[in-house]
Amino acid sequence: MESVSKNKIKEIRSLQQKKFRDELGLFVIEGVKMVEEVIQHVPHLIDCCIYTSDYQLNNSNLSFPHFQVDAKTLGQCSSLKTPNKVLIVLKTLKNTHKEVPFTLAIDGVQDPGNMGTILRLADWFGVEQIVCSSNTVDCYNPKVVQASMGAILRIPVIYCDLSNYLASTTQPVYGALLEGKNVYKEKLNFEGILLMGNEGKGISEDLLPFITHPITIPQFGQAESLNVSVATGILLSEFRR
C-alpha cells in the first residue's frame, strides 16, 4: 500500500481556502454516503481518496490513488469538527451557462449553509443550472458542499457577470422582491430565470432593470423577511406546482 506524502496532506488541507481550490482545480467531499456516490457515478473526477481503517474501501480495480491513514492524518485533511472516516479530492468543473428551460440565478448569497441548502432544493425541484454573480459564495466551499447533500455533483453551477448574462437572455426574468406581485396570483410554468438576492441587501440595484416579473411571497405575520434559502424553496415550489 502506497502511503500519502506530507505535501499531499498539506495540499488537501489548503483546499479549505478558495484561493487554493481555484489554483489547483480541486475540492473535497467528506462522508461515506457522498464518497460512495462519487465512486459510483463520477470516478473519472477523483484526484484521490483518503480513508481510515474504519472504512471498507472496495479497492479492486480502482482507477484513482487511495491512501489508508490514521485518524489524526484524516483530521488534518478534514474541515469538519468531527471528521468522518473517508474523504475524496475531486476535480472542480468549469461549467458554462446554457439556454435551458429553467435557470436559478443567485446574486451575492454569502452564507455557505444557505448556498448548500439552495443547491439541495434546486436538485429536488429539478433545476437545470444555477448561474451566480461572482461575489456569491464559492460552491466548492466545504460547508456548501456538505449542506448540498450531493447536489453539487448533479447541478452545474456557473459564476459570471450576472448583468451580462441577464442582458443576453430573451427568457422571462422573475425577481424575488419585497415589493413584487403576489406570487400566488401569478400563472407560472417551469420556464425562465428566477433571480434571488443577497441575505441582507437583496438583489443588486444594477440587476433590477432586467427583471421582467417582480414577485413576492405574501407576508401574514410580523417577520420582516424570510431566509433566502426558504424563500427560494417556496418560489421553486410555486413554479413546479
Added chain:
Amino acid sequence: MESVSKNKIKEIRSLQQKKFRDELGLFVIEGVKMVEEVIQHVPHLIDCCIYTSDYQLNNSNLSFPHFQVDAKTLGQCSSLKTPNKVLIVLKTLKNTHKEVPFTLAIDGVQDPGNMGTILRLADWFGVEQIVCSSNTVDCYNPKVVQASMGAILRIPVIYCDLSNYLASTTQPVYGALLEGKNVYKEKLNFEGILLMGNEGKGISEDLLPFITHPITIPQFGQAESLNVSVATGILLSEFRR
C-alpha cells in the same frame, strides 16, 4: 453608574447552557435590532442589559438594571464569535398550548439553525403557536434565538409530550411524510396542525397514528430529501396560498 459583578457575568455566560437557562428561567438576546425591539415591546421581561460605550442606550426612565462594560467583558457574556455591542438577559416564558386555528408541531428537530429558521418563517406566515416534542432543540438556545430574527419574542413555543397533545386534539393533523399525498392536490385552509419531523429520522413512529392527512412535496429532481426548514416553509406557504 452601577458596575456589573463578576458573578453576574458568570451567570450570563452560563445561560449558553440549557441546564442553567432552565434553572434560572433566563436567556440572552444579542444585537442592536433585537435589543431595541425588546426594550420597546417587552421591557417587563428584561432581567438586565449589558452594553459597551459604542452603544447609545437611552437610559432615562429605564425600569431594568443596565451596565456599561468594556468589549472584553461583553465578549465573556456573548455566545457570538464576533460579539455585538449590546445584549439583553430576558425572562423565559412558560407557555401552554391553546386551541388555536393553526399550530405547527415539531417532533425532534435538532439543528439550532433549522429551528431558528422555522420560528422566523412561522412568524412570516402568522402561525399562532409552535408545539414541540421535549427532545426538540431548546428554543432559547443562543443559535436558535439568533436565527429566529426576533420571532422568539412573538410566537409562543411549548414543549410537551406530543403524543398526549395530538391524542387530545380534534383538529386535522397534517404530517409531512415522503409517502404522503401530493400537497399540490390537497385543498388546504389555514386550519389544523402541521407536524414536521427530525432532520434524519422524520416523524417518530409513535406519532404516525395521529396523522389524519399525510402530505408530501413532490420531487422532480434527484435530491433524496429537503431540509426540514425549507420543507416547513413550502408547506406553510401551501396552507396560506
